[in-house]
Amino acid sequence: MPVNASSRPDPSEELKAVALRLFVETSYAGASLQQIADAAGYSKSSVLYHFASKEALLEAALTPALNGIEAIFENLISRITDDRLRLDFIDEFVDFLLEYGLEAHIIINQGQSLAGIPAIDRARQLIQHLGDKFMTGLPTTEQRIRLGIALAGAAYVVAISVPLQSAAVAETDVDVRRALVDVISEILIPFHMAPAVAS
Amino acid sequence: MPVNASSRPDPSEELKAVALRLFVETSYAGASLQQIADAAGYSKSSVLYHFASKEALLEAALTPALNGIEAIFENLISRITDDRLRLDFIDEFVDFLLEYGLEAHIIINQGQSLAGIPAIDRARQLIQHLGDKFMTGLPTTEQRIRLGIALAGAAYVVAISVPLQSAAVAETDVDVRRALVDVISEILIPFHMAPAVAS
DNA sequence: ACCCTAGCTGACCGCTCGGTCAGCTCCTGC
DNA sequence: GCAGGAGCTGACCGAGCGGTCAGCTAGGGT
Secondary structure, three states: OOOOOOOOOOHHHHHHHHHHHHHHHHOOOOOOHHHHHHHHOOOHHHHHHHOOOHHHHHHHHHHHHHHHHHHHOOOHHHHHHOHHHHHHHHHHHHHHHHHOHHHHHHHHHHOOOOOOOHHHHHHHHHHHHHHHHHHOOOOOHHHHHHHHHHHHHHHHHHHHHHHHHOOOOOHHHHHHHHHHHHHHHHHHHHHHOOOOOOO | OOOOOOOOOOHHHHHHHHHHHHHHHHOOOOOOHHHHHHHHOOOHHHHHHHOOOHHHHHHHHHHHHHHHHHHHOOOHHHHHHOHHHHHHHHHHHHHHHHHOHHHHHHHHHHOOOOOOOHHHHHHHHHHHHHHHHHHOOOOOHHHHHHHHHHHHHHHHHHHHHHHHHOOOOOHHHHHHHHHHHHHHHHHHHHHHOOOOOOO
């Protein structure tokens, strides 16, 4: 057989997926290579055959998500200064979260403790880039909190709700997607208005 | 001297504070007793003299926050069905976050992996209690996501911004508090309306 | 002067961690 | 049919983990 049947998918992909799940559930430090190997049905040695180290496994697991978010951040400035483009941006960001919720969860919640790992540093740089650009000309406390709640809140909601369903990405997903876009848009819409007068 | 001067505060309190910070920065599994002891200026044995185990240290560090949130959840049903009371609730919740941001961060982001530890289980039970009551009669996908983004997003924003300033809880804190209350209220206000028609 | 306890510590324990290595078993190209 | 590499594994390593324990040192009560 050329590729392979459903019995045993690509071991590397399988390991990355299992590792990702455990890194989220137990934290990077808390998930051991032995646990990952057991959960994937391999030996610890086999994991280290496919990936040079635990850190390399993390990097490999995160890389696709990083490439994805980097693509979304292309032409970031123009995409957030124009109201219609900003809605497009939110749209793509939600799509990104739904596809890479686990990766986002790791970067957001464990990024600080994993500083020094190239992939993590790259991710945090991207996030800071986003924050800087988004805030350009709007550096009030409320704006900062608005962005933080919208993006971090959305990332959290997706990360904890995705593993509950895993497969079956049917109608539920459509509902979730639309609700996410609606709520995030609502939170971030006041960005083009005046400095937000408290009621 | 009856209590003690600023030179050496209560060792237990000091250890709990240091442990809390490291549990957030490095995760519970990733923060070793040795690191905690070093950071607090004690030996590992001394930490285990004050707290029977690493788990007991975590429990002791989280308990005040749990008592605080439990008090806020008193009469939860009446506080969220009435619009004015709901605003009071949000008000107190934000105060809680500003005081116990680190504890909230641990419970939200590491609660799953720490299941089995009594204090954590109690915390997760409280959160589920909140979710159940808040959703009563409003079980749409959007409502669920609204609540998740508002509360988790706020908790995240507070948890990462608090350690940056630590002391100096001056005017900045007032700004942050007001912004948090405004944004959360705005997100949760539609809760008393009809089942939320998409635009 | 005495003891006793609170506070703290270094030495040590069993265990698991991430990582190395020699060697096993297939499958493929020749 | 056999050489060779890809895939995988168990045995093993030093290091660090959480936790135990005997013992040191003050200081207060009597």
